[in-house]
Amino acid sequence: MDVLLADLGEGLMIRRLGARNLARPARRLGALTAMFVLIAGPLVFGIALLLAGPVQAQGTATVPPEKVKQLFDLLDDPSVKGWMAEQRNQDTGSMAAPAAAGASPAAASSDAVAAPGRMNTMASSTLDRIKHHIEGIVRTLPSLPDQFARVRAAIMEDMSSRGSAGVFLLIALFIAVGLALTRATYKLTRPFRLWIIAQPKDTPIGRAKKIGGRTLYSSLLIVSFALGSAGAFMLFDWPMLIREIVLTFLMAAVFTWSVRLYVLVVLVPSFRKIEYADEVRALPITNETADHWSYWLPRIVGVFAFFAATFILLPGLGIDQDGMVVLSLCADFVLLLLFLIAVWRRPRTQRESAHHHTEATWLLTVYFVALFLERIAGLYTWFWFTLAAFVLPFAIVLTQRGVNFVLRPGSEEAGRPTIPAVTIAVIDRGVRMILILAAAYLLARAWGLDMQAMRDSDTTTTLILRGLINVVVIALAADFGWSIIKALIERKLGIEAQHALIDAEEAPIVDPQQARLRTLLPIIQNILLAVIVVMAVLMMLASVGIQIGPLIAGAGVVGVAVGFGAQTLVKDVISGVFYLLDDAFRVGEYISSGSYRGTVESFSLRSVKLRHHRGPLFTIPFGELGAVQNQSRDWVTDKFNITVGYDTDIEFARKLIKRIGLELAEDPEFKNWVIEPIKMQGVQEFGEYGIVLRVKVTTRPGGAFAMRGRFFLRLRQAFKEQGIELPFPTVHVEGLQSPHGADNAPVEITPELKLAVAQSHTNRRRKKAGTTE
Known part of the structure; x- marks a missing residue:
């Protein structure tokens, strides 16, 4: 019965897959239904007609119940069990003896022929199982009316005083009592609802509190409905059959009510008139999609719960196992139609094109029909595998999107608060691990695998299954640990990048640590x-029984061989390790080494990437880097020259330079860069055009360039106001006469005159240089 209920439950999980692809016009619904009836109906009934003849000819053998009881009693006898065990041991020994003695050529050839034939045997056995399953369905169909007649007689005999109408009235009455208690709970918990509404929607913590509060509130309403319906019914003394029927359907109503409330919590449809519904729901979907699935999922679950309650009751009323299989296929067909209607009527999202929407809808249709045909064929193992292969990835992706959507950073008005990446990673990977383990457990139950028996057994199949389970567990643990480590590192890197700026108005200064x-x-x-x-x-590898000791030893030998064969690579790696240990440079620093210079962008195990200030990117192996000049470490002193006229008051100029340097040191734009303000060191030399003054400033790396330009502008303005001359090269021409005969008249500047002046200036500089030498 558990397997039957699980087979019915897969319908609900399959339909929820449709929420991933969003929409299709409703006008194709009639065509879809007609197509499915025209294809699936003749297929099922055609197979039934083909197999009806042989089945009727065979007839059904009726075995008296007392003989069946005698058979089971005989099998339980200890002496019989011992004899059967001895026979099995003898058969095993007889099969192993030829192998131990050595196989003959004929036996070897027969084994070689049998090996490729195993695939054909497996295929034929699968076809035989499908045929027997369909034959069982066809053989059961004629007996269903008699079974229903017995069920009706048994029900009428036990409920002669009330009848079926009285049972339905009892169910409706206690459902109404449950709704009334739920309404009373809703009114009494108004402060809690107001608290949920008051939680902020602009922060991840506020959204999480809203969803958690709605979930808790929905659970409270579910408990109220269960106490008012099933709980109130159990307070009275009822006949056994009436008690069983009414209580089963009341539990189905509680299950439907629970799913409805939890769907509303997750999807928050817009028809509930909740403000900002698209921001407080648990999934990043549109209002149209939320409204669609909020409408269809509770109704489909209600139909499923009704079928489940019915199938729980039918075996006790006289329906045999084959009859239950036939009825379950009918229920699956109804649920399949409901889900296909929901899929084909789903709205289309803005980001989804009409072509992609149609393709997704047809793929889902083919997938659902394939699952239904697997149920008809009795391929339950393949059915559960096909179901899990699609539902599990879909659930993982949906959960990941939900976690990232709910815990997304807050709005700018709220200061953009964030949840630590480690917390998000733990929640995401934790939910993923739970989903995978739950899917593995359900598959094991559906396939009839006994974990305790697998642990105690030593067969090849059991060893393989145990190894696969261990592999899944190890992979989940590794993924969980790596996600936490990655989140911690990314969080640390994100914090450092965020705090690289001291203030919004200040220049970026990076902390060395x-x-x-x-x-x-x-x-x-x-x-x-x-x-x-x-x-x-x-x-x-160790979990599946492979000895890893030789692998580790072989890896060591290979490592030594690679080390000798790739000495340059090893040199690069070792050199990089020592560069990092010496803290020679860091990401973001400007360094130069030989002909290479640039800002360090990233590292690998064997090379460093330098971005030149003009754009080129150099990738330099550590082994070729050599001596490194770091120009971004601690502080830097910049020295430059200023030329003033020979008649300038040097002391007055020094004071002006010092004053401007102090003003720049207090400027908010440069004060975080300056270590020692700009000041004059003294007279550098007597230049060709004036006195050369030496000026220096000590700043943090990268801060002197912009400040030097601002200093030149302020110094020029101050010198101009104080009448201090900034000399520049001039040319004085003598002995030329204007065309009009005036000695001091303006002279026309011609290209020839410009060339003569330039040549004279060059000769004078060369003569001065020779005299100096």
Whole structure:
């Protein structure tokens, strides 16, 4: 009976898959229904007609119940059990003896022929099972009316005082009592509802509290309905059959009510008039999609619950197992039609094109029909595998999207609060692990696998299954651990990148410790990933019975060989390790080495990437890097020259330079960069056009360039106001006469005159340079 209920329950899980692809016009519903009836109906009944002749000819053999009881009693006899065990041991020994003595060529050839024939045997056995299953269905169909007649007689005999109408009235009455108690609970819990509404929707914590509060509130309403319906019914003394029937259908009503409330909690349809419904629901879907599935899922679940309650009662009323199989197929057909209607009438999202929507709808239709045909053929193992292969990934993706949607960063008005990435990773991977383990457990139950028997058994199949289970568990544990480590590293990197700016109005200054973390953490992350993958693979191999000792020894030998054959690679890796240990450079620092210079962008185990200030990206192996000049570490002193006229008051100029340097040091734009303000060191030299003054400033790396330009602008303005001359090259021409005969008249500047002046200036500079030497 558990298997039967599980077979019915798969319908609900399949239909929820439709929420992933969103929509199709309702005008194709009639065509879809007609198509399915025209295809599936003749297929089922055609097979039935083909097999009806042989089945009728065979007839049904009726075995008296007392003989069946005698058979079971005989099988339970200890002496019979011992004899059967002895026969099995003898058969096993007789089969193993030829193998131990050595197989003959004829036997070897027969084995070689039999090996490729196993596939044909398996295929034929599968076809035989399908044929026998369909024959059983066809053989059961003529006997269903008699079974229903016996059921009706048994019901009427036990309920002669009330009849079926009285039973339905009792069910409706206690459902109404449950709804009344739920309404009273709704009114009494108004403060709790107001608290849920008051939670902010602009923060991840507020949205999580809203969803958690709605879930708790829905659970309270479900408990109220269960107490008012099934609980109130159990307070009275009823006849056994009436008690069983009414209580079963009341529990089906409680299940339907529970699904309805939880669907409303997750989807939050717009017809409930909830403000900002699209922001407080648990999934990133549109209002049209939420309204559609909020309408269809509770109704489909209600039909499923009615069928489940009916099938729970029918075996006790006289319906045999074959009859239950036939009736379950009828129920599956009804549920299939409901789900197909829901899928074909679903709305289309804005991001989904009409072509993709049609393709997704037809794929879902083919998938559901294939599941139904597997049920008809009795391929229950394939049915459960096909169901899990689609439902499990869909549930994982849906859960991941829901977690990321609910815990997304808050709005800018609320300050954009965030949930730590570690928390999100733990929730996401934890839910994924629960879903996978639950799916594995349900598949084991559906396939009839006994975990205790598997642990005690040593057969080949059992060993393989145990190994596969261990592999899944190890993979889940590795994924869970790696997700937490990755989230921790990404969170640390995100914090460092976020705090790189001291203030919105201040220039970026990177903390050395943070820069070092950003340099080392990516490398540590890659190393940890490699370690986790290697350990997980070795544990998986050990769990399936493979000896990993020789593998580790062989890997060591291969490592030594690779080390000798790839000395350059080993040199690069070892050099990189020592560069990192020496803290020679970090991500974001400007370095130069030989002909290479640029900002460090990233690392690998064997090379570093430098971005030149003009754009080119250099990838340099650590072994070729050599001596490194780091121009971004701690502080930097910038020295530059200023030329003033020979008649300038040097002391007055020094004071002006110092004053401007102090003003720039207090400027909010530069104050976080300046270590020592701009000041004059003294006279550098007597230049060709004036006195050269030496000026220096000490700043944090990268802060002197922009400040130097601002200093030049302010210094020019101050010198102009104080009458200090900034000399520049001039040319004085003598001995030329204008065309009009005036000695001091303006002279026309011609290209020839420009060339002569430039040549004279060059000769004078060369003469001065020679004199200096």
